[in-house]
Amino acid sequence: MNWTWDVIFENLPKLLDGALLTLELVLISGLIGVMLSLPLALMRVSKRRWLQAFPFAYIFFFRGTPLLIQIFLVYYGASQFDVIRESALWPILREPYWCAIITFALHTAAYIAELLRGAIQSIPKGEIEAAKALGMSYPLMLRRIILPRAFGIMMPAYGNEVILMLKGSALASTITLLDLTGMARTIIARTYTPLEIFLAAGIIYLIISALIIGLFRMLENHFNRHQQAREKPQDLDAQH
Amino acid sequence: MSLKKALAAATLVAATVSAPFAMAADKVRIATEGAYAPFNFIDESGKLKGFDVDIANALCEKMKADCTIVAQDWDGIIPGLMARKYDAVIASMSITPERSRVVDFSEPYYSNSLIFVAPKSSKFSPKSVDGKVIGAQRATIAGQYLEDNLADKVTVKLYDTQDNAYLDLASGRLDAIVSDQLPAYDWLRSEDGQAFEFKGEKIDIDDKIGIAIRKNDKLREKMNKALQDILADGTYDRINAKYFPFSIY
Numbered sequence: 381m382n383w384t385w386d387v388i389f390e391n392l393p394k395l396l397d398g399a400l401l402t403l404e405l406v407l408i409s410g411l412i413g414v415m416l417s418l419p420l421a422l423m424r425v426s427k428r429r430w431l432q433a434f435p436f437a438y439i440f441f442f443r444g445t446p447l448l449i450q451i452f453l454v455y456y457g458a459s460q461f462d463v464i465r466e467s468a469l470w471p472i473l474r475e476p477y478w479c480a481i482i483t484f485a486l487h488t489a490a491y492i493a494e495l496l497r498g499a500i501q502s503i504p505k506g507e508i509e510a511a512k513a514l515g516m517s518y519p520l521m522l523r524r525i526i527l528p529r530a531f532g533i534m535m536p537a538y539g540n541e542v543i544l545m546l547k548g549s550a551l552a553s554t555i556t557l558l559d560l561t562g563m564a565r566t567i568i569a570r571t572y573t574p575l576e577i578f579l580a581a582g583i584i585y586l587i588i589s590a591l592i593i594g595l596f597r598m599l600e601n602h603f604n605r606h607q608q609a610r611e612k613p614q615d616l617d618a619q620h
Numbered sequence: 621m622s623l624k625k626a627l628a629a630a631t632l633v634a635a636t637v638s639a640p641f642a643m644a645a646d647k648v649r650i651a652t653e654g655a656y657a658p659f660n661f662i663d664e665s666g667k668l669k670g671f672d673v674d675i676a677n678a679l680c681e682k683m684k685a686d687c688t689i690v691a692q693d694w695d696g697i698i699p700g701l702m703a704r705k706y707d708a709v710i711a712s713m714s715i716t717p718e719r720s721r722v723v724d725f726s727e728p729y730y731s732n733s734l735i736f737v738a739p740k741s742s743k744f745s746p747k748s749v750d751g752k753v754i755g756a757q758r759a760t761i762a763g764q765y766l767e768d769n770l771a772d773k774v775t776v777k778l779y780d781t782q783d784n785a786y787l788d789l790a791s792g793r794l795d796a797i798v799s800d801q802l803p804a805y806d807w808l809r810s811e812d813g814q815a816f817e818f819k820g821e822k823i824d825i826d827d828k829i830g831i832a833i834r835k836n837d838k839l840r841e842k843m844n845k846a847l848q849d850i851l852a853d854g855t856y857d858r859i860n861a862k863y864f865p866f867s868i869y
Contacts, residue, residue, distance in 0.1 A: 456784065459791030474793050556755075556777040556788075565695055566778060569759030570767075572722045574699040 387573045388580045395577075398563030399584050405477075405549045405559060409484030410542060416489035421496035422522075435493060442490030447548050450487055455479040455555040480552040484545060491541050499534035500526060532603035539596030543589050560584060646685040648839065649706035650676050654691035655781045658806045658863045659712040662691065674859045675729060675850075676710040682846035694781070695759040698723060701832055707839055709832040712800070714761045724835050726843045728828035729856075730802075730868045734762055736819040737789065737804050738796040746820035749774050752795040755785045761827055762798040786812065800827075802868060 424435040442450070458464050458473055472478045503526060511521045553562030564581040568574050601608070652660040652672050660670040668689055680687035692700050694711075701709050701723060714732065715725045736754075738744035744752070750773050756762040758778035766776045777794060779785040786807060788794050801822050807813040831847075833840045850856045851869070860868060 456787050456791075459788070459793065465792060474791070476793075554780055556779060566758060568699075569695055569763065569778075570718065572698055572718065574696070 384573055384576060387567075387571050387576050391567045391571075391577065392580070394563050394567060395560065395580055395584060398558055398560040398581075399588065401558065402546070402549050402552075402560040403588065405480055405484060405552055405557075406542065406546050409481045409549075410488060410545060412481070412485035413488035413492055413545075416485060417492035417496055420489060420493035421500065424493060424497045425500050439490045439494055442487050443494070447483070447487055448551050448554065451480065451483045451551050451555060454483045476552075476555040476557050479555060480549075480557055484549065487548070488541060488545050491544075492538065495534045495537050495541065496530055499530035502533055503529045528603065532600070532607075535596060535600045535603055539593065539600075542592055542596070546585065546588060546592065646683065648680065648683070648685045648687045648708060650680075650687055650689045650708045650710050651692040651697055651700060651706040652676070652689060652709070652711040653694045653697065655694070655783060656712055656803055659803060660710075671730075671859060671863050672710045672712055674862070675856075678850045678855050678859065679710075679843060679846040682849045683842050685842075694757070698832065701834060704834070707833065707837065708843065712803075712829050713832050715828045715830040716761070716764075719832065722835070723832045724837065724840050725830035725832055726840055727847055728830050729847055730829045732761075732827040732829055732868075733801045734765055734798055734823040734825055734827070735801040735804060735821075736796050737799055737808070737816055738819045739789075739815055740817045741815070742795065742819075744796050744819050746823075749796075751775075753777060753793065755779060755788055755794040755797045756799065757782045757785055760800070761825065762800060765823070765825065766798055789816065798823075802864065806863070 420435040420438060423431045424439070426432060454473075455476060464470060464473060472482075507525060507529065508521070511525045516524065549559060550561035552559045553565060556562075558566060560581050564577050568577050571577065652668060652670075654660055654662045654668055656670075656672075658670050660668060660672040663669045668691055673689060676687065676689055689710075690706060692706070692709075692711075697709055697711060697713075698719065700706060709723075712730075712732075713719070713725075715728065719725070736744070736746045749770060753775045754766060754770065755777040756766050756779070758780060763776075763778055766774070770776070777785075777788070779788070782799065782803065785794070785797050785799070789797050790812070796819060801818075804818070808816060808818070831843050833843065850859075856869065857867075
């Protein structure tokens with residue numbers, strides 16, 4: 381196997397363009413996903429049975445089917461129907477960019493909702509009771525106690541989900557988008573140097589992952605700052 | 621152990637090891653894509669069928685080789701050959717200088733040209749393409765033609781398979797596609813292709829289709845010989861007639 385390193389440097393600007401689109405897809409779909417997940421999770425933890433049904437079915441569908449199938453259903457599937465092609469939604473649904481954003485957002489929302497549900501349910505009972513004892517209303521309690529605590533609890537798992545979405549976003553290349561993977565495949569179609577170009581793309585993915593991990597470290601520290609010692613504990617052993 | 625004995629033992633070992641290889645028929649693994657009707661496709665029963673597959677089988681018969689034909693996604697088909705996952709690619713592959721740098725090709729086994737396909741109801745003309753959205757399959761001659769000749773005038777969309785490009789032509793996301801003429805001819809005759817037609821003249825790009833083989837593999841000579849044989853004895857014409865009412869050689 382002869383390695384041709386030049387090909388990486390020649391095509392680096394294109395790969396970085398692709399990386400930018402990948403970041404954009406993950407970021408925008410991630411933000412929409414978080415917003416969607418909030419009502420889903422709250423309905424899911426509701427004590428009313430009928431409110432639980434929709435988020436249960438939603439989460440069951442989006443966690444239970446592959447992302448590739450979902451993106452094909454939205455992009456190739458929906459466009460088969462005249463009703464959709466003639467509807468007001470078509471200007472959005474005809475764009476592969478929006479199809480990818482919509483699919484990724486719906487997909488990640490299901491996972492985040494489930495993380496959020498778990499986090500809400502694992503808040504120590506005493507904290508909720510204390511809030512109630514202070515006479516907080518449910519919306520106030522949600523804003524001041526439940527959600528901030530839940531975000532802190534779910535943050536490490538959510539960081540994981542964002543990284544999974546970063547890698548899942550490679551599927552955007554199957555609907556003509558030139559994200560990092562799509563760009564790499566298009567370059568390889570001309571140069572026939574899969575090892576070199578995929579290696580370069582892999583390293584760019586690693587760098588983006590590292591940035592995401594760093595960002596979530598900071599977010600974790602922010603949301604869980606009450607759990608950290610203000611000052612370095614000293615001589616703890618000596619006191620015993 | 622004397623030198624003589626050692627030599628004898630070594631010869632014996634060598635003979636035992638090499639015997640099974642010498643006796644069995646040559647094993648040749650051939651890859652095709654399986655998503656390029658009527659040249660190669662997977663039928664209802666999950667079997668690989670089509671012109672390429674028939675040609676591959678005919679060649680194997682002439683070479684007296686024991687062949688297995690596998691399906692492989694298009695954009696990984698040359699990397700797979702180079703990685704020795706199989707020994708030959710018979711998948712309607714155009715002989716291009718870019719590909720010839722990494723693999724060897726047999727003599728051509730048919731010729732192809734490109735053509736635009738658009739809905740019958742559309743006024744699309746290859747003469748005025750400015751601002752149009754045009755699709756093709758990624759890593760194909762059609763895709764390269766678009767990128768090389770029209771990239772500054774049109775929006776180019778590249779698809780993983782020809783079928784996905786057809787789907788997006790039907791959905792209206794594409795104004796037209798550039799496609800190899802022969803499979804498009806077949807598609808236009810199918811139920812899905814009824815609403816579409818060729819636009820403009822075919823684009824002659826001197827596109828010859830060959831069998832890709834790893835660089836310096838002796839298999840190339842055998843393939844060429846077998847190809848001559850099936851052209852001479854009428855096998856090729858019989859296969860041709862199964863798919864097209866005109867000669868595609």
